[in-house]
Amino acid sequence: MSEDRTSIDFTIGSRRLLAVPRNLATVKFSLEDILAGSLPAMGDSETAADGLRVLSVPREHIDALLGSFPDHLAGGRQDYPRHYIDMAGSYEDYLARFSGKTRSTLKRKQRKLAKECGGGYEVTEHRTPAELEAFLDAAIPLSAKTYQARLLDAGLPETPEARQSMLAKAERGEMRCYLLCAGEKPIAYLTLPVEGQTLVYAYLGYDPEWARLSPGTVLQMEALERLFAENRFRYFDFTEGDGGHKAMFGTDSVECASFVLLRKTIANRTLLGAREAFDAAVSGARTLAEKSGALSRVRGLLRA
Numbered sequence: 001m002s003e004d005r006t007s008i009d010f011t012i013g014s015r016r017l018l019a020v021p022r023n024l025a026t027v028k029f030s031l032e033d034i035l036a037g038s039l040p041a042m043g044d045s046e047t048a049a050d051g052l053r054v055l056s057v058p059r060e061h062i063d064a065l066l067g068s069f070p071d072h073l074a075g076g077r078q079d080y081p082r083h084y085i086d087m088a089g090s091y092e093d094y095l096a097r098f099s100g101k102t103r104s105t106l107k108r109k110q111r112k113l114a115k116e117c118g119g120g121y122e123v124t125e126h127r128t129p130a131e132l133e134a135f136l137d138a139a140i141p142l143s144a145k146t147y148q149a150r151l152l153d154a155g156l157p158e159t160p161e162a163r164q165s166m167l168a169k170a171e172r173g174e175m176r177c178y179l180l181c182a183g184e185k186p187i188a189y190l191t192l193p194v195e196g197q198t199l200v201y202a203y204l205g206y207d208p209e210w211a212r213l214s215p216g217t218v219l220q221m222e223a224l225e226r227l228f229a230e231n232r233f234r235y236f237d238f239t240e241g242d243g244g245h246k247a248m249f250g251t252d253s254v255e256c257a258s259f260v261l262l263r264k265t266i267a268n269r270t271l272l273g274a275r276e277a278f279d280a281a282v283s284g285a286r287t288l289a290e291k292s293g294a295l296s297r298v299r300g301l302l303r304a
Contacts, residue, residue, distance in 0.1 A: 006021070006022060006023075006024050006026070006053055007020055007022065008020045008022060008076060008260065008271055008272075010274075010275060020271055022050040022260075022262070023050050024051055024052055024053040024260060025051070025052050025053070026052075026053045027040065027054050027055065027057075028040070028055045028056065029055065029056045029057050029058065029256070030195060030196075030237075031082070031084055031198055031235055031237040031239075031254075032195070032196050032197065032198055032234075032235070034056070034058050034082075034254055034256075035235075035254070039057075039058075039061060050262055050263060050268070051072055051260060051261045051262040051263050051268070052069070052072070052260065052261040053258075053260050054258060054259055054260070054261065055239075055240050055258045056082055056239065056256040056257075056258060057256060057257055058254060058255070058256055059079070059255040059256060059257060062257055071263065071264055072261035072262060072263055072264065073261065073262050073263075073264055073268055073269060074259050074260070074261055075259060075260055075262065075272035075276065076258075076259050076260050076272070076275055077257055077258070077259035078240075078241070078258050078259070079255070079256075079257045080240070080241055080242040080256060080257070081242055081247075081254070081255055081256070082237075082238070082239070082240060082253055082254045082256040083238040083242070083249075083250030083252075084235050084236060084237045084238055084250055084251070084252055084253065084254075085236035085238075085249065085250055085252075086234075086235065086251045086252055087227070087228060087233050087234055087236060090228060091224065091225050091229065094224070094228060106217070109213070109214045109217055109218055110218050110221065110222075112213060113182075113213045113214070113215060113218050116182070116213055117182040117183065118183070119183070121181060121218070122180075123178055123180050123181075123219065123222045123223070124178070124179045125176070125177070125178055125226060126175075126177040126179065127170060127173065127176060127177075128170055129167045129170045131170070131177075132166060132167055132170040132177060135177045135179055135189070135191075136156070136163060136166070138179055138186045138189075139156055139177070139179060139186065139189035139191075139205075140155075140156050140158055142186050142187070142188075142189060142205065142206075142207060143155035143156040143189065143203070143205050145207055145208060146205040146206065146207075146208065155203070155205065156189070156191070156203050156205070166191075169194070173194070174193060174194040174195075175191070175193055175194065176191075176199060176223070176227065177189070177190065177191045178190045178192075178223045178226075180206075180215055180218065180219040180222070182210070186207075187207045187215050188204075188205065188206035188207070188210070188216055188218070188219045189204070189205055189206075189219075190203070190204050190219050190220065190223055191203040191204075192223070192236075194233070195237075197232075197233055197234035197235065198233065198234065198235040198236070198237050199227060199236045199237065200239060201236065201237060201238045201239055201246075202239075204216050204219070204220070204245075206219075216245070220245070220249060224236070224249075236249075238250055240256065240258050241258075260272075
């Protein structure tokens with residue numbers, strides 16, 4: 001369990017409107033631990049100034065966890081299926097899980113992108129420290145263009161500490177990174193740290209100018225084909241949060257939740273109360289937009 005400077009975010013869609021900083025100890029539940037039924041020790045929350053940030057706790061363990069912290073307030077809860085790929089078998093076995101229509105759609109996306117690129121696209125794989133340096137030099141400027149970086153501050157990390165951490169993992173053979181290029185221009189990237197027998201879906205981004213050609217989907221398929229061929233990994237973990245991309249590529253899922261546990265102070269009560277009211281208002285507006293048919297237009301405006 002590590003303490004980090006993080007924030008309680010107020011977001012609409014992919015746009016973060018407000019971030020209130022807090023010092024929280026982060027507790028992560030790994031996919032392998034969840035599937036094995038062995039959960040991490042929570043430790044002493046006294047090391048965290050404001051409380052805990054809990055990521056992907058299995059739903060059946062939530063009540064027990066909350067009961068272990070009676071002096072904390074729970075808030076910002078998100079429930080979702082934690083999607084993952086069971087990589088037992090071959091890439092062909094994996095593709096066979098898709099419907100014929102979906103397989104045809106995925107292949108058409110690859111062909112369409114290749115045609116648009118003229119002479120076809122190129123995917124490079126980066127494992128060693130030297131290869132990772134080249135990857136980061138190309139991917140970080142690309143990441144700055146993505147809506148994740150512009151709106152959510154969730155692009156590829158650029159700090160010297162983050163780079164050194166990734167290089168150390170590469171030295172141990174625990175990084176798989178992929179870059180998709182149209183000619184010599186990088187248009188999509190994917191980073192996958194390795195934890196045990198699991199590939200962790202850390203960062204996927206693409207140039208918004210190429211979004212209509214689904215470069216992220218194409219890169220995901222190209223990377224999976226190579227990773228299955230390694231015959232080393234047991235799982236591909238899409239981590240916390242739901243989404244169409246994760247649901248489509250995942251083969252299985254576990255019901256999980258993420259939330260914060262803040263110390264019972266007046267400031268924290270006010271903060272979580274405001275966040276709950278904000279989320280309720282956003283949910284109501286979303287329902288109204290769905291009924292009126294305006295939801296797709298609103299999403300487009302939020303990403304602009």
